[in-house]
Amino acid sequence: xxxxxxxxxxxxxxxxxxxxxxxxxxxxxxxxxxxxxxxxxxxxxxxxxxxxxxxxxxxxxxxxxxxxxxxxxxxxxxxxxxxxxxxxxxxxxxxxxxxxxxxxxxxxxxxxxxxxxxxxxxxxxxxxxxxxxxxxxxxxxxxxxxxxxxxxxxxxxxxxxxxxxxxxxxxxxxxxxxxxxxxxxxxxxxxxxxxxxxxxxxxxxxxxxxxxxxxxxxxxxxxxxxxxxxxxxxxxxxxxxxxxxxxxxxxxxxxxxxxxxxxxxxxxxxxxxxxxxxxxxxxxxxxxxxxxxxxxxxxxxxxxxxxxxxxxxxxxxxxxxxxxxxxxxxxxxxxxxxxxxxxxxxxxxxxxxxxxxxxxxxxxxxxxxxxxxxxxxxxxxxxxxxxxxx
Ligand SMILES: Cc1cc2nc3c(=O)[nH]c(=O)nc-3n(C[C@H](O)[C@H](O)[C@H](O)COP(=O)(O)OP(=O)(O)OC[C@H]3O[C@@H](n4cnc5c(N)ncnc54)[C@H](O)[C@@H]3O)c2cc1C
Numbered sequence: 001x002x003x004x005x006x007x008x009x010x011x012x013x014x015x016x017x018x019x020x021x022x023x024x025x026x027x028x029x030x031x032x033x034x035x036x037x038x039x040x041x042x043x044x045x046x047x048x049x050x051x052x053x054x055x056x057x058x059x060x061x062x063x064x065x066x067x068x069x070x071x072x073x074x075x076x077x078x079x080x081x082x083x084x085x086x087x088x089x090x091x092x093x094x095x096x097x098x099x100x101x102x103x104x105x106x107x108x109x110x111x112x113x114x115x116x117x118x119x120x121x122x123x124x125x126x127x128x129x130x131x132x133x134x135x136x137x138x139x140x141x142x143x144x145x146x147x148x149x150x151x152x153x154x155x156x157x158x159x160x161x162x163x164x165x166x167x168x169x170x171x172x173x174x175x176x177x178x179x180x181x182x183x184x185x186x187x188x189x190x191x192x193x194x195x196x197x198x199x200x201x202x203x204x205x206x207x208x209x210x211x212x213x214x215x216x217x218x219x220x221x222x223x224x225x226x227x228x229x230x231x232x233x234x235x236x237x238x239x240x241x242x243x244x245x246x247x248x249x250x251x252x253x254x255x256x257x258x259x260x261x262x263x264x265x266x267x268x269x270x271x272x273x274x275x276x277x278x279x280x281x282x283x284x285x286x287x288x289x290x291x292x293x294x295x296x297x298x299x300x301x302x303x304x305x306x307x308x309x310x311x312x313x314x315x316x317x318x319x320x321x322x323x324x325x326x327x328x329x330x331x332x333x334x335x336x337x338x339x340x341x342x343x344x345x346x347x348x349x350x351x352x353x354x355x356x357x358x359x360x361x362x363x364x365x366x367x368x369x370x371x372x373x374x375x376x377x378x379x380x381x382x383x384x385x386x387x388x389x390x
Contacts, residue, residue, distance in 0.1 A: 009262065009303075011080055013077065013080070014074065014076065014077065015077075018073065018077040018080075021059075021062075021073070021077065021081060022077075022080060022081065022084060024057060024059075025059065025081050025084045025085065026084060028050075028053065028054070028057065028059075029084060029085065029087075029088035029089075030088075032050055032053060033047070033050055033085070033088040033089050033092055034088045034089065037088065037089040037091075037355075038352070038355060038358065040091075040213050041089070041091065041210075041211070041212050041213045041358060042212070042352070043212075043213075044205075044212040044213055045213050046091065046170060046213050046214065046215055047089075047091070047092065047213065048128070048170070050092055051092075051095065051096075051099075051128055052126055054092075054096065055124060055125070055126045055127075056126070058071050058124060059071070059081065059096070060096065060099055060100075060123065060124065061100075061103065061122070061123025061124050062077070062078040062081060062100075063075055063078040063100060063248075064100075064103060064107050064119070064123050065107070068107070068115055068116070068119035068120055068123055069119060069120035069121075069122075069123035069124035069125065070107075070119075070123045070124070074310070074314040075248070075251065075310040075311075075313045075314050076307060076310040076311055076314055078100075078310075079251055079252065079254075079255040079306055079307070079310050080255070080307075081096075082096060082097055082252050082255040082256055082259070083255040083256065083258050083259040083262070083303070084259060085256075085259065086255065086256030086257070086258070086259025086260055087259035087260065087262050087263040088259075088263075089213075090210075090211055090214075090256060090259075090260055090362045091211050091213040091214040093255075093256040093259055094166070094211065094214065094252075094253070094256050094366075094369075095128075095166070095167065095214060096252075097249060097252030097253065097255075097256060098129070098130065098131055098166045098167060098249075099128060099129045099130075099167075100248075100249070100252060101129075101131045101175075101245050101246075101248070101249040101252070101370075102122075102129030102130055102131045102171075102173065102174070102175045103119070103122050103123060103129055103175075104175075104241075104244070104245035104248060104249070105175045105190045105192070105232045105233070105241050105242075105245060106118060106119060106122070106175070106192055106232055107119060107123075108241070108244065108245075109190070109232050109233035109237070109241050110192075110232050110233075113229075114192075114229065114230075114232070118173075118192060122173060127172040127173060128167055128170065128171050128172050128173075129167070129171055129172065129173050129174070129175065130165050130166060130167040130168060130171035130173070130174045130175070131165075131166070131174075131175050131245065131249075132162040132165050132174050132175065132176040132177065132219060133145070133162075133177050133242050134162065134163050134164045134165070135147060135160070135161060135162055135163050136161060136163045136218070139163075139164075140371070140372060140374070140375050142177075142239075142242065143184055143185040143188070143239055144183075144184075145160075145177060145178070145179060145188065146160055146179060147159070147160025147161065147162060147176070147177075147178045147179065147221060148160055148178060148179050148180075149178035149179065149180045149189060149191060150180075151180070151228075152225075154227055154228050155225050155226065155227055155228065156178075156180075156191065156225070156226050156227075156228065156230075156231065157223050157224070157225050158176065158178050158191065158193070158221040158223075158224040158225075158226065159221055159222065159223055159224075160178065160221050161218055161219065161220050161221070162176070162218065162219040162221070163218050164206070164216055164218075165202075165216065165217055165218070165219050166214060166215075166216055166369075167214075167215060168202045168203075168205070168215060168216060168217030168218065168219050169202025169203075169205065169215060169217045169219070170195075170215055171195050172194070172195045173192060173193065173194055173195055174192075174193045174194075174195065174200075174219070175190060175191075175192060175193075175232070175245075176190070176191045176192075176193050176221075177189075177190055177238045177239070177241075177242050178191060178221075178238070180235050180236070180238075181235065181236055185239035185240075186236050186239070187236060188236065188238035188239040188242070189231060189233070189234075189235050189236060189237065189238040190231070190232040190233055190237070190238040190241045190242070191226055191230055191231055191232065192226075192230045192232055193221075193224060193226055193230065194226075197224045197225070197226065198224070198225070199221065199222040199223045199224040199225070200219065200220070200221060200222075200224050201219070201220045201222070202217045202218070202219050202220070203217050203218040203219075203220070204217070205217045208365070209361050209364060209365070210358065210361030210362040210364065210365060211361075211362050211365055246370055246371060247319065247320050247323050248313070248323070249370050250323045250324065250326070250327040250370050250371065250376070251306055251309055251310055251313070251319075251323050251326060251327070253327050253330075253331065253366055253369060253370050254302065254305070254306040254309075254323075254326040254327045254329075254330035254331065255306055255330070256366065257302065257327075257330040257331045257333065257334035257363065257366045258299055258302045258303050258306065258330050258333070258334065260334045260338065260359050260362055260363050260366070261295070261298065261299050261302070261330075261333055261334040261337040261338065261363070262299055263355065263359055264295075264334075264337050264338045264340075264341035264355075264356060264359045264360075264363075265292070265295045265296060265299060265337060265341065267341055267345070267354065267355055267356050267359070268292060268295065268340070268341040268344040268345065268356070269283070269292060271344060271345050271348070271354070272288055272292065272344050275346075282344075288344060291340050291343070291344065292344070294340070295336075295337045295340050295341070298333035298336060298337055299333065299337060301329070301333070302326070302329055302330035302333045302334075303330075305322070305325060305326045305329050305330065306326040306330055308322060308326075309322035309323045309325070309326045320379065320383065321379070321380055321383035321384075324371075324376040324377075324379040324380045324383075325376070325380055327370065327371065327373070327376050328373050328376040328377065328380070330366075331363070331366040331367045331373060332367065332373065334363040334366055335360075335363045335364060335366075335367060337363075338356065338359045338360040338362075338363040339360055341356040341359065341360070342356045342357060342360050344356075
């Protein structure tokens with residue numbers, strides 16, 4: 001095994017512009033994100049200034065139309081940017097993914113007027129978004145949500161509690177799914193709620209195992225009034241919008257997971273080539289070489305899977321099944337690879353002196369968010385059973 005661990009992967013990117021984009025992201029990551037990641041995660045500090053910088057650099061609206069301030073990039077490129085950011089610090093990579101998820105409803109289903117009014121600030125004007133689907137009593141069974149929006153003249157009045165909201169309490173806008181009609185998926189409508197709306201408040205953020213710099217909080221809607229002009233899509237179309245957003249969002253989670261796994265492999269390789277036992281680098285021992293080989297193989301398989309799903313999406317073809325597979329495989333891979341990285345580092349892997357333990361704690365959440373991996377298996381199985389069972 002070489003005594004110099006590879007620092008990063010070679011990417012096959014479709015254009016010169018996308019290669020420059022990745023170079024820009026690596027530069028920002030090296031200068032502004034990675035050096036402070038461990039300390040700020042420990043302190044639970046959200047790096048808002050990094051998101052401002054990403055917005056100024058055109059990196060908060062990459063997969064969206066440039067006519068509205070987006071970057072016009074294919075998903076294939078956007079996801080590789082997310083992978084780089086996820087490797088630098090998951091709070092940032094996942095934060096960008098959640099922000100994109102929050103923009104999806106308006107970009108895909110808003111009227112021209114709504115898009116012209118709101119999208120430029122959302123995609124490149126420094127605003128930060130959040131996506132509000134989950135509630136205390138409805139997680140995997142999201143269609144049973146209870147937050148209500150009741151029509152009152154030209155307004156809607158929203159009442160209820162959303163749970164687990166990434167950027168809850170610090171976001172500038174919230175894409176909110178609320179019940180406007182019958183029980184079940186057909187009675188749900190999407191709204192764009194400003195962060196400073198009267199009656200909107202956030203609870204103290206959850207105390208989490210990892211990703212402590214990313215605030216996750218309950219949001220209380222106490223008669224929050226929004227004009228009908230902030231309803232996105234048709235009444236009753238909200239759940240379909242939410243699912244469409246999640247298909248794309250899951251690919252973001254998959255890409256972040258591969259970033260976390262790659263960071264863990266880099267760490268393990270660097271350590272294994274430097275650490276000596278029995279008079280030799282531990283990387284010379286077959287027991288560890290096989291483990292490192294498995295880690296690298298999982299990462300490359302995961303990357304290929306999310307890129308395949310992204311290319312289907314870019315080609316306008318169905319990609320839900322592949323997105324669910326990518327989310328499932330890449331996040332399970334990240335969990336396994338980060339556990340193995342801790343093992344490669346031995347006792348040091350179990351301390352905060354090295355990033356391996358943080359990466360392991362961060363990987364766990366990726367198996368849970370945007371549909372747990374049990375739910376991904378349900379989605380995949382439904383597709384296998386044929387269109388009539390979906
Ligand atoms: C850090 C973090 C950030 C998050 N950010 C957001 C956000 O920004 N916006 C948002 O809306 N939500 C967010 N979530 C919520 C997340 O999407 C939910 O936690 C997730 O969907 C699971 O819901 P739940 O926690 O209520 O678990 P439950 O749905 O109660 O599930 C508990 C367990 O039961 C399993 N289970 C449930 N149903 C089935 C079934 N039919 N078959 C087999 N197993 C099943 C699940 O897989 C899980 O293991 C976030 C969560 C976390 C932890």
